[in-house]
Amino acid sequence: MTRPTNGLAAREPEDWRLDAECRDWDHELQGDPWHPNSDLPGAYDDARKICNGCPVAALCLQAAFDTESRSDAAIRYGMFGGKTPAERAAVLRKQRRLAA
C-alpha cells in the first residue's frame, strides 16, 4: 500500500477504532461497563453514557450489525454503539421485517 509522503499516515477503514471513546479504557482498573453481569435495567447505564459521547458510535454500531447479521443471535453480547444486545436484536428484527 502506498502511504502519503506529507507525514500524514493514510487511515485504513477499520481505523475508526482509533477515535473510540473507549480506546484507552483500562478494564483492569475501571471495570467493563460494556459487558455487565446482568441484563437488568440500568446494567448498561455507565457504558451508554460513554458510548453516547463517542465520535465513532455509528461506525461501532454498524460493525456490530455487520457481525451479528451473519451470526447466530446467541453470540450477541455487550454494548456497541450505545445499544445493548436486546436493542440491536430489535433493530435487526425490524430491518428484516421491512425487507421481507
Ligand code: SF4
Ligand atoms: S460506541 Fe461505545 S463501544 Fe463503540 S467504540 Fe464508542 S465507546 Fe467504544
